[in-house]
Amino acid sequence: MxxxxxxxxxxxxxxxxxxxxxxxxxxxxxxxxxKSVSSAKDNSAIWAISKVMESDVKGFNAISESLSLGESTVAVARQGAETVTDLLTQIKGKVVSAQEENVDREKIQTDIDALTSQISSVVGAAQFNGLNMLKGTDSVDILSSLDRLSDGSVSASNISIARADLSDSAGTYGTGTSLSANATASAGAIANTGNTEAITFADSTDMSGDDFQITVAGSTLNFSAGTFAASDTEELAIDQIAGQINALGLEGVSATRNGSDLEITSTRAFETVDVDFSGSPVSDDSVEISERAENVTFSSVSKVNSGDGYRVTLGSDVATYVAGEGETFEDVANGLKAAIDAAEIEGISTRVTTNNNGEQVLKIDNDSGTPVSTFTAVGAQDGTASGGLFGLDGIDVTSDQGAEAALDNVEILIQNSIDAAAEFGSAQGRIETQSDFIGKLTDSLKSGIGTLVDxxxxxxxxxxxxxxxxxxxxxxxxxxxxxxxxxxxxxxx
CATH class of the missing domain: 1.20.58 (Methane Monooxygenase Hydroxylase; Chain G, domain 1)
Known part of the structure; x- marks a missing residue:
């Protein structure tokens, strides 16, 4: 139809x-x-996925900029720490030169002061966009990634970079909880006399038939039968033995008779003296004369936190050190050593060691004409940390005592700056690796989005x-x- x-x-x-x-x-x-999917009406599921991925790309672009900024900041800090290391090495050379007595130490000290000022300038200028990693103790977080979970939640990841305070600031001793239990002084005073061991000979009035050896601080004396006359009393024989020990000219070692005992005294600082006997008519085969030094022993189990301060009082002088982030009792002991050395107390010398229990020990010797009447060690929390180059401004090589102390202290400062440069170098490498990864990840996301919607x-x-x-x-x-x-x-x- x-x-x-x-x-x-x-x-x-x-x-x-x-x-x-x-x-x-x-x-x-x-x-x-x-685009095959340019709006939600084209394919709502694919469009939604692509938009989420596009937002991630935008986020990773911002992260890439953050990593570039962080890498530049850390690079400046690393270069600053390396420069400080070079300058400290030059200071070490000056300190070594000052160990000689026939040099102009005043001129050497002038050079050291100039290098010290230059280090302060480098530390102050080592900033990028106002952020200085060579001052302060707070760590710096650099945005490094966005982590999206299967439920759609997003969290940010950071690379945390610890600052390395290479200033020579003294810090501020805190008024918080007492930490005195972590630092124990071995005595209430520091004597300037030597340590003595008494050696008791066997009861006898005739030593003419004895054949024996005595070794003192590595030097051996031989006494054969007939050395002493049969008529020599034990006291006379001990006087002769003491005289021969003194004749060895051993530094800091002397011998004398006290009744029927041979007393050997050592004034050697930070060094024990061994006395060994072979075939001798004495009750002991060997004797150890302890070193002349008092100790501050630090806990081997307690932890050091940033702001923990410790003080050592030597008579009218007070040495203070406040720990920074990540430091240990070894750092505390070295800091107190630097503070004591910088005070240039007459006759006082220091050394840091580790005892058999794994505890850090600050040893202090008194070689002056008078004892130090007060010797205490205390600690407290909540202070402001001392700088990593604490004690640098206290280096003084114009005296024998100062030149000797500076040699140990500058080594510690060099190690601190080397550690800082190494940490920054490692951090910079990590940031570079993350930056490369973020770049490749962004390219992969863009490629994936293109596969979905292009x-x-x-x-x-x-x-x-x-x-x-x-x-x-x-x-x-x-x-x-x-x-x-x-x-x-x-x-x-």
Missing amino acids: SSILTNNGAMVALQTLKTINSGLLDTQSEISTG ADMEEASARLQALQVQQQLGVQALSIANQAPQNILSLFR
């Missing part, structure tokens, strides 16, 4: 043409935007040409369908 009111063929051709035109518009949109231009081009042909055919089909009612007129002729 033909109808002039309803043209089914035209309607079908029109719907087909509309579908072709819609596909053509979509293809043209893909070609113009380069249009296949070859496919789109072929589809466009096909749709254009279909469009032309659709127009022709619609034209043919619209001519159908004209054919009805022929029925009425």
Whole structure:
């Protein structure tokens, strides 16, 4: 049946043409935007995933900038620490030169003071964008990554870089909880006399038949039978033995008789003296004369926290050191040593060792004409940390005592600056590695987003040409369908 009111063929051709035109518009949109999914209506799931990934890319771009800033900051700190190390090495050379007595120590000290000022300048200038890693003790966090979990939650990760305070600041002793139990002084005073061991000979009035050896501080005396006359009393024999020991000229070692005992005295600081006997008529085969020094012994189990301060009182002089972040009792002992040495107390010398129990020990010797009447050690929390080059401004080589003390102390300062430079170098390498990873990760995310939403231009081009042909055919089909009612007129002729 033909109808002039309803043209089914035209309607079908029109719907087909509309579908072709819609596909053509979509293809043209893909070609113009380069995306197969440019809005949520194209594919809501893919669009949502791509937008999340695009936001991550934006975040990682910001992280890359943060890492670049952090890397530059750490690089400046590393270069500063390396420069400080070089300057301290030059100071060491000056200190070594000052060990000779026939040099102009005043001029050497002038050079040391100039190098010390230069170190302060380097430490003060080693900043990037206002951040100085060579001052203070607080660590610095550098944004390094965004971590997205499967539930969609996001957390930030940081690379924490510890500062290395290379200033020579003294810090501030705190008023918090007492830490005195962590530092024990061996006595209430520091004597200036030697330590003595008494050697008792066997009861005898005739030593003429004895054949024996005595070794004192590595020097051996041989006494053969007949050395002493049968008429020599034991006291006379001991006097002769003491005289021969004194004749050895051993530094800091002397011998005398006290009744029927041979007393050997040592004034050697930080060094024990061994006395050994072989075949001798004495009750002991060997004797050890203890070193002349008093000790401050630090706990081997307690931890040192930033701001923990310790003080050692020597008569009217007080030496103070306040620990920084990550320091140990070895650092505390070395800091107190530097403080005591800088005070240049007459006759006082120091040394830091570790005892058999693994405890750090600050040894203090008194070689002056008078004893130190007061010797105490205390500690307290909540102070402000001393600088990593604490004691640098106290180096004074104009005297024998100062030159000797400076040699040990400058070694500690050099090691501190080397440790700081090494830590910064390691941190810089880590930041560089993370920066490279973030760059590659960002590229991978961009590639993944492209895989999801980018249009296949070859496919789109072929589809466009096909749709254009279909469009032309659709127009022709619609034209043919619209001519159908004209054919009805022929029925009425």
